[in-house]
Amino acid sequence: MSPSNPCLPPGCVLRQADPRDRLEVKKILFQALNWDKIIYISIGFCLFFAPVLTVVLAIQLLICILVGASILFISYKLNILKYWVIECNSYIVAFGALYCHETHSTISRLYVKKRWRRKGLGSTIINFFIQKGTKPIYLSSLPNRVSFYTRLGFIPISCEKITKTSRAFRKSALVLMKYQ
Incomplete structure (x- = not known):
């Protein structure tokens, strides 16, 4: 393109994304999960309630474990060379993988920053993937x-x-989609 x-x-x-984009893409994915807000709320609860309630401390520990696991998951699964980014005025504003x-392609983690939505960026990335990918192309979508x-x-x-993804999709709220 x-x-x-x-x-x-x-x-x-x-x-195409390059290794220098890895940190920015991870940061955007992390923010998209809203974990940054959860961390701030968790720290606030810890500082305010921890001396009084040990249950709150246990909940905070659980939240910290979940946040840490999410960060590790994003770090582990992020193969930056599979990503394509839309860069506007030197800032990454949208991306997808x-x-x-050999027999198919999959699209993963399409994301457009809120300020840049409804400007055709997501459609541009998907149409590019349709042209570039091996058909059929699969993705999972929120309803x-x-x-x-x-x-x-x-x-x-x-x-x-x-068959490979059947068990995972049966238990999730995601919708499996296909482009022929």
């Missing part, structure tokens, strides 16, 4: 995002059609 993509706002480019395999992906040509499918 060329830097002068007409679908992007002026000053924006779609490019495309994993191409409230299904209409977005449907407009781009994806259809919801039953998790029984893909």
Whole structure:
């Protein structure tokens, strides 16, 4: 995709992420999970209630473990070379990952910063992935995002059609989608 993509706002480019982008993408993913707010609230509870309530201390410990596990998960699973970013005026404002395999591709972690939403950035990344990926292309979506992906040509499918992911999707609230 060329830097002068007409679908992007002026000053924006779609490019493959490189190792220097890893920290910024991790930071955006962390903020998207709202863990930063949970940490601040947890610290506040600890400082205020911990001397009085030991139960609160146990809850805080559990929250800290969950936050730590999330950070480790994001760090471990983030293969930055599979990511494509939209950079506007030297800032990463959107990204997604495309994993191409011999028989199919998967799209993961599409994210657009709130301030940049409804400007076509997510659609631009998905359309680029559709052109670049091995068909069929799969993704999982939150129920409230299904209409977005449907407009781009994806259809919801039953998790029984893909045996490796069946068990995980049966227990989640995610919708498995496919682009032919």
